[in-house]
Amino acid sequence: MTSFRLSGRRPFRRVVGAGATLALTLSACSSANERLLGVVDPDIINPADITNAASAIALGNGALDQFRRITGGNESTWLFGGLLADEWSTSSTFIQNDETDQRRIAENNSSVTGMLRTIYRTRTRANEALTSLRQLSPDSRTLMGELYLARGYAELQVASDFCNGIPMSNSGLSDPVDETPKTTQQVFQYAAASLDSAIAMANGTDATSVAVNRAARIARARTALALGAFTEAAPFVAGIPSTFAYRHSFSSVAGANILWSQPLSQRRYSVGDSVEGNSRDILVTNALPFASARDPRLPVTIPTSGAINGQDGQTYTRTTAMWGQFTTVDVAMGVDARMIEAEVALRAGNVTQWLAIHNALRAAPPKLHEIQPAAMPALVDPGTEAGRVSLHFREKAFWTFSRGQRLGDMRRLIKQYGRTQQQVFPQGVHYKGGNYGVDVNLPITQAEQNNTNFKGCTDRAP
Template sequence: MKTIQRAVTRTLVGTSLVLGAAACSDEFLQVTNPNVIDAATVNPTTAGATLAASAQQNFAVAYGWLAMYSGWFTGEANVSDTFPTRNEFGQRTISDLNGSLNGDVWGPISLAVASAKTVLDLDLSTPTTNISLARAATFRGFSLLMLASDFCTGTISSGPELTTTQLLDSAAFWFTRGIDVGRANATADGIALSNAALVGRARAKLQKGDNAGASTDAAAVPSGFEYNLRYTDDANSRTRLSNRLYQFSFDRGSISVAPWYRQNDPRVPSRAPGSGTAAPQDAVPGGFYQQAKFTGYASSIRLASKLEAEYIVAEASSNATTQLALINARRTANGLAAYAGAMDAASVKAELFNQRALEFYLEGKRLADFRRSPASVTSITPSGQPYFKPGYGNTGTQTCYPLPRAERDNNPNTAGK
């Protein structure tokens, strides 16, 4: 059996040394740290389910942060927050010393990657059908996919710096494990995880440029499929358990719907200034438009769906006729007239990406779109143009997040690089 160790493990050695010198024989000074787990006392079967659920929740926490910060970075939302570190994301001028980059973005997604591996390293029974392994593999895949999508480079478990392609390959590997084990498990939960992993692998292949592989995976996703991350309204643990987008829209007025998205489209509902919105943290030119897509602390966030798979198939086809069919189907479904713009391939692709932007608003997908096909993402402020807030410089040239300096300094494989 492998040793199981929690990230929160701490010792009380210093305290014992100080107090023990005064009264080392007193029994009341003998302290047992409840956060230290003895591997010999752990049943891997029952622990596997608990740790896998924890890994999934670690990803859900990270995904909320990632969706918010990438929303600012790609112009889905204006930063109505006073933190300079958060305005760096909106301005696309992120320093590797940025505290929010390290604490809110890098730290949570790195924890999600690592905690999933803890489960995958356990000697669990029936490994080809074990639901805990299906869960851990699927969410390790999504964690690595988000690292690949949002960061310029990444590291795993204090390893060497990896390129986007390497991270995408790693994500695809774990998605394959999630697909295989989930299908073999054959329960409703197992099948749902396998289909989510199938969408994730299609997304990873599309991001890498493997259009044929992406299309094959996406086409295999069953009709009507949707996998949502669930959140809870727990007043004692909202940072851990609640929907981050709602929390930062209503508890802290940090997310203002950007002008391009105020289209009266049902996919991006918002509250205009003066309509009962919460007060913004910082003044926003044009007024604070509060997102109304996520309406409570317990609102779920869509992670994977057949709808996304349909967009992947259309994009991967590189066929304007195929793309127009999906564009007009989605416009009709949302009460809009058929597309009447230019019909050249680049214009149709841009409209496909416009519809994607509305469909998956604040769902953490827009930064991947921007990196994959920047010419098709027309709603983002071009580099060199003024930032929307006065008193700041122009919008920067970044297309992804730098590796935090703290990771470089503390990782023996990246220190000094």
Template sequence: MKKSINAEKNYSKLLFNVIVLMVLTSLGMSCDSVVEVTDPDIVTPESLNSEAGIQTLRAGSLGDLAVAMSGSAAGHGATTGLIIMSGLMADEYTYSGTFPTRREADTRNLQDINSDVNTIYGNLHRSRTGAETTVDLLADFGGNPEIESEMQSVTGYAYVMFAETFCGGVPFSKAPADGGELIYGEPLTTEEMFNTAISWFDQAAANAGSNANLANLARVGKARSLLGLGQIENAAAEVAGIPTDFVYNIEQSDNSFRQENGIYIMSTVRRQFSIADGKGGNGLMFRSSMDPRTPWDGGTEFGQDDITLYYNQLKYDSSNVPVVLASGTEARLIEAEAAANADDAATVEDIHNALRATIGLSDLDLSGISGDDLLLAHFSERAFWLFSTGHRLGDLRRLVDVYGMMPSNVFPWGPYFKGGEYSSTLKFLVPQSESNNPNYLGCLD
């Protein structure tokens, strides 16, 4: 389809705005991260004037999402992703390295100049802006509903991850498709981030058409957002009928350092993130349970810091193992949460035992369990199924924010094993680098 003359003239402005937005969200990162930014001349305004250009933007957005979520082998000491850093904030990992920024996450004593958090923040925004730009540009090519749907879901998941793991106050800036000036975003509350995610997922579901995988990707994302808003029954209704064998992966590859699975690199290769066991008193027994969903080895040598016994996760056992973003298993877990919220132990038990049977685990007996105990039993099962996929910090926050449990009863708490104590902070802070945005207010909550 031939584009209008105005659209043709606006490509240069649009690309410039996208690049400016990416640079702004990158400020404050380590020098290694900055020098790895792709040369903008590789994707020129002229190259976007084609279907191939759209595919380039799509691939770039998916690549940024992978780096934001799982990290990569690129960078000095590799690049941390949201999954492993949020796992430190929760009870999935303990830190066996020496980087102070990562120890901050392990104790939750975070500063707003934490370079690892800032890197994750920038990569999530880059993925979001790339996806949004792809959707905007598709309009000039007559549209492509399936690509639009996928990119709308990617945008939605970026909002979800910000809402689940960061404090309220994250701004979302925009590079307009008409080539106008960069629009600095206003800070959004956590509730507003979840609601914005739902809007993107609704658009994604509408564009998915007959593509069941894309429709299910959007539905699981919307349900995840509804959980965050405390709309538990609506979340379960959203995922009803999604096949349990549905999976949408964040793909990893050993084609380049950037594409490698950063969880594998940071744990198995660099021995910096050790699978936890009863962390801070409240943490789940991810090791000693000997559960096949959290495989591990080690305990015979020290980690990178030479003082902490190292226990290696084996869920990601190579640099090209994908990371699950959404699945039918998660759909069933959302239905189980609705049953637990309704104090229906029999249904919770049935759902979990059907899932456990798929990998040969023995049945759970939840008879006689109710109230908070039933919720915690469900959340424990959920934690093993979704281990190291970026869910656990959001789940612990939901136990506090939605179900009213005390943080000191669900988060790692009390003395920290390397000295000091765990902080009462439960969220990543909006990085100080966002102060380049005149609307920046820091954390609202």
């Protein structure tokens, strides 16, 4: 064998021997790596692993974490619905945010696509967990009740925020079937059935059962309002304390509250107002003055210079300290119950009761996230039906700010109270250019067209 030398190296024949040793060493390392990398990931539950009660309960808890992602655990329609409505304005660099605020949402809007998928996944994962729990842990009634709550809440949210023609399926069940797209009213019926099951299952007397039951009753009453069944709504929330709250929590492990992260930390959202622009000289017709009202339920910092610029580097961002990084969010509250009772009273013509409910809350406000509002002066009857309706929904908007209800309520003002979109949604010049468009809901996005039953939104009507 011919050998040759490179400066300072051994002959080639010796290198070959070293290579064999190295190969053995690498083989041993590879074997060790396989042992290290072959460990079971405790965060992943495969279908074959669901063989006992403990695994079914773990699957249920995972589904509840998914539920958290459609409220404050991810950028959800709690934010984008408020952006399309009047709760938030865009201070983002993302065209997806800008076009939503401008009420001109493209069908390929990737942010809306992600939010819709998250809602669908909540429903699917709840179905999967419910199937396993029925088989393996049928006594876990409270957990099953909370999963029905998660499923019903997802259905309530998608019907509140999206257009007619919503694709639905029984995904997560043993024989998945894609159904024909549904109207929002049909999806509200789905939500009603899911929430009825939640109420029936979570019927214990322990604290968790009571909390789940109350949250499901509030969501069920909201569904009744959406369906126009006003007389059915109030009994669901009777007896729920005004101080009650069913919350989703956050931590350094579970992740930050997105209602803090996107608007306050990243400044991609600015608190909405009835005047826009850095000079505050662009009137936005119909928009509530969330920022400039100086309402104790929503403390807002309004900059007068570029000291608090948005993510876009241009917009003077109006911020609120209502939420901290790990502040819990109120998914369902006693104040929601009072708003439902007040609206039912108003619909029934009982102005005295309607006004009394509002003024009792204003006199003793419950805590809202990080904020304990100060007592507020009593409201005075506007004297007309139209004035009372406007006042009611204004009050509700401040009590429920950025909790996924405002867009649905604005749509109801059109469908149930006879107003036009020109009387309800933001109108006029948009501060980033052009005029506001005509969208009154979020579209089912282009990605869903892989579903052969879906041909696009049936219509974009409220």
